[in-house]
Amino acid sequence: MAIVLIGFMGAGKTTIGQALAGRLNKRFVDLDTYIEQREGRTIATIFSADGEDYFRQLEHEALRTWLPEDIIMATGGGIVEREENIHILNQNADTFWLNTDIEKLFVRISGDLSRPNAAEHTFSQIKELYNKRLSRYNEIAFMEVDSNKTVEECVELILTHLSHS
Numbered sequence: 483m484a485i486v487l488i489g490f491m492g493a494g495k496t497t498i499g500q501a502l503a504g505r506l507n508k509r510f511v512d513l514d515t516y517i518e519q520r521e522g523r524t525i526a527t528i529f530s531a532d533g534e535d536y537f538r539q540l541e542h543e544a545l546r547t548w549l550p551e552d553i554i555m556a557t558g559g560g561i562v563e564r565e566e567n568i569h570i571l572n573q574n575a576d577t578f579w580l581n582t583d584i585e586k587l588f589v590r591i592s593g594d595l596s597r598p599n600a601a602e603h604t605f606s607q608i609k610e611l612y613n614k615r616l617s618r619y620n621e622i623a624f625m626e627v628d629s630n631k632t633v634e635e636c637v638e639l640i641l642t643h644l645s646h647s
């Protein structure tokens with residue numbers, strides 16, 4: 483079963499996931515990158531050509547494909563938008579929620595055209611989305627990791643928890 487990183491856009495899932503995979507000598511899979519490679523187009527193009535619902539279906543299928551594998555997985559921030567995903571991830575003991583202050587997240591993601599749910603969004607719109615997802619992240623997380631900390635500190639926290647579980 484995969485070790486899964488969840489959390490809002492810009493929380494560091496990819497960076498921390500890669501570092502964690504290096505430490506554990508496991509393969510790292512970023513669901514967004516996997517979807518882009520399979521589709522041969524970017525997330526932004528998928529959203530604009532086929533809509534968010536279509537992307538969510540691809541994301542759900544990608545999650546089901548990779549969850550049983552012995553990998554480190556970074557999910558997209560909207561993985562909790564689908565009830566089925568919450569259900570599946572709830573059964574996975576090794577789901578870590580990376581959480582960072584919304585002010586910092588906004589600086590990192592605002593205006594990022596590769597992120598359709600952040601580009602051209604105001605602070606209050608992003609904050610509303612963040613608040614809506616918080617309880618869902620919390621519900622499925624085995625542990626919340628404060629990713630205001632450095633990448634190394636986050637990796638150490640996750641490793642410590644894994645070694646005690």
Ligand code: S3P
Binds near residue numbers: 489491560561598
């Ligand atoms: C999304 C987050 C993105 C990506 C897509 C939608 C979201 O992933 O899946 O743009 O709705 O929060 P990151 O969290 O890696 O930016």
